[in-house]
Amino acid sequence: xxxxxISRFLVVAxxxxxxxxxxxxxxYHLYAPxxxxxxxxLSSVAExxxxxxxxxxxxSAKPFYSAVRLEYVGGxxxxxxxxxxxxxxxxxxxxxxxxxxxxxxxxxxxxxxxxKECDKEYWITVSTPAANDLPxxxxxxxxxxxxxxxAGGMKFDKEAxxxxxxxxxxxxxx
Numbered sequence: 799x800x801x802x803x804i805s806r807f808l809v810v811a812x813x814x815x816x817x818x819x820x821x822x823x824x825x826y827h828l829y830a831p832x833x834x835x836x837x838x839x840l841s842s843v844a845e846x847x848x849x850x851x852x853x854x855x856x857x858s859a860k861p862f863y864s865a866v867r868l869e870y871v872g873g874x875x876x877x878x879x880x881x882x883x884x885x886x887x888x889x890x891x892x893x894x895x896x897x898x899x900x901x902x903x904x905x906x907x908x909x910x911x912x913x914k915e916c917d918k919e920y921w922i923t924v925s926t927p928a929a930n931d932l933p934x935x936x937x938x939x940x941x942x943x944x945x946x947x948x949a950g951g952m953k954f955d956k957e958a959x960x961x962x963x964x965x966x967x968x969x970x971x972x
Contacts, residue, residue: 824966829863829864830862830865832862835915835916837864838961840862854953855952856959857887857888858948858951861948862947863947864947865943865945866943866944867971868914868943869941870911870913870936870940871919872911873911875909875910876909877907877909880954881952881962882904885904885923888962906926906927907923907925910922910923911924911932922944922964923964924965925965928966928968933970940970941970941971942969942971943968943969945966946966947963947964947966948961948962948963
């Protein structure tokens with residue numbers, strides 16, 4: 799009986815430790831390798847969009863978690879009021895919460911960086927925790943794997959749809 803209790807206690811303790819260690823690690827396994835071009839095809843905008851003034855927005859209920867290899871071009875720059883407004887609607891529509899319950903999710907969405915895939919450039923929002931970990935000496939032409947998600951898209955007046963992507967993590971690659 800005593801051995802059974804000790805065995806159960808050890809199993810529960812090991813499971814607890816394993817769960818704690820696993821929970822602290824970023825879930826890279828959930829992010830499918832894709833190109834930005836593939837992601838743009840997957841995220842085609844449906845007709846059910848909302849028009850606010852001259853701006854149309856589409857909120858993606860499916861984030862298409864993606865690991866995308868890109869070339870760093872520049873940044874950071876502050877998000878525009880339009881993009882901050884988009885993320886406010888996105889967070890409200892999908893009830894997105896910050897992992898830090900004391901912070902608003904918009905508090906970590908402040909900057910975007912310019913990346914390039916082939917000849918096409920993308921301004922991608924990088925969450926503050928991930929941006930803080932970006933190499934300080936990163937220079938134009940450095941290659942990086944961004945772990946990002948699709949938040950939706952915006953269209954201003956008669957412009958083309960702009961995908962709204964949010965990077966949560968990164969890894970350098972050669």
